[in-house]
Amino acid sequence: MVEPDQPSTARMIDFWLGGEHHFPVDVAGARAFEQAYGPCAPVFRALRAFLGRAVRAMTRDGVDSFLVFGAGVPTMGNVHEVAPEATVLYTDVDPVTLRLGQRILAGSDRAGYGYGDATDIGTIDPAQLHRFVPGWGRRPVGVVFLGLAAFLDDDTLARTLDELYQATAPGSLLAVDFDTEELAGHPAALAMMGPAFRMRTPAAFAPLLGRWTPTGDGIVPVDRWRPDGPPEQVPDAFHGAVAVRSAD
Numbered sequence: 001m002v003e004p005d006q007p008s009t010a011r012m013i014d015f016w017l018g019g020e021h022h023f024p025v026d027v028a029g030a031r032a033f034e035q036a037y038g039p040c041a042p043v044f045r046a047l048r049a050f051l052g053r054a055v056r057a058m059t060r061d062g063v064d065s066f067l068v069f070g071a072g073v074p075t076m077g078n079v080h081e082v083a084p085e086a087t088v089l090y091t092d093v094d095p096v097t098l099r100l101g102q103r104i105l106a107g108s109d110r111a112g113y114g115y116g117d118a119t120d121i122g123t124i125d126p127a128q129l130h131r132f133v134p135g136w137g138r139r140p141v142g143v144v145f146l147g148l149a150a151f152l153d154d155d156t157l158a159r160t161l162d163e164l165y166q167a168t169a170p171g172s173l174l175a176v177d178f179d180t181e182e183l184a185g186h187p188a189a190l191a192m193m194g195p196a197f198r199m200r201t202p203a204a205f206a207p208l209l210g211r212w213t214p215t216g217d218g219i220v221p222v223d224r225w226r227p228d229g230p231p232e233q234v235p236d237a238f239h240g241a242v243a244v245r246s247a248d
């Protein structure tokens, strides 16, 4: 596989989680970021653990297929691993991460990986969508939208979430997170995230959910969302929620 010349946040996360699907350029990017911010592994372990608890909660509510946006590397406690009975379509726009994901999932008949721009769900291959998310638009599904809001401005995020609401059937569930203002205290690390990076307060994020209604757990630091036990002490970098697509 041709090595990329730019790091990707998704593959840096794989490095921090102890995965094996990243390149030297990603390790260099991860180390440079940690120089500017501090240790990142605990923060991303907490975020991945939130994904696990959210996905398991969705399966308990009857969801048996998932569409994942901005999926990154599909390992290290990702959706098909915590919900092995479900079918899962991972999507991303990064061609290198996409090929890595396809390689990781080669041979799986329950999980696939394809191109998908979250801001335009028409970019997803309909055949893949209907294979891995059967009944899309007609029966409840799980939508996973993690690590992505930070890269979309408010108008785009609100429109994207509303389009997802319209496209999904009532009873569908959305797992979503956003970056807090944690990096404001670390200007060099913030600069590394580039000009499009968005930090938000809970009050600024909540209206962007539009018609999606958070469960009674609310929008909380990810380690506080239905914790399995005492949460690991981590910086307050990500807040998340599971939200419900109610009937029209």
Ligand SMILES: C[S@@+](CC[C@H](N)C(=O)[O-])C[C@H]1O[C@@H](n2cnc3c(N)ncnc32)[C@H](O)[C@@H]1O
Binding pocket: 008, 009, 010, 013, 069, 070, 071, 072, 073, 091, 092, 093, 094, 097, 116, 117, 118, 119, 146, 147, 148, 151
């Ligand atoms: C911070 S990473 C998060 C990866 C993964 N969700 C995780 O938690 O490990 C963000 C990912 O979003 C992808 N991405 C950025 N803009 C996107 C868009 N408009 N549609 C789909 N994916 C996008 C990037 O390529 C990258 O893989």
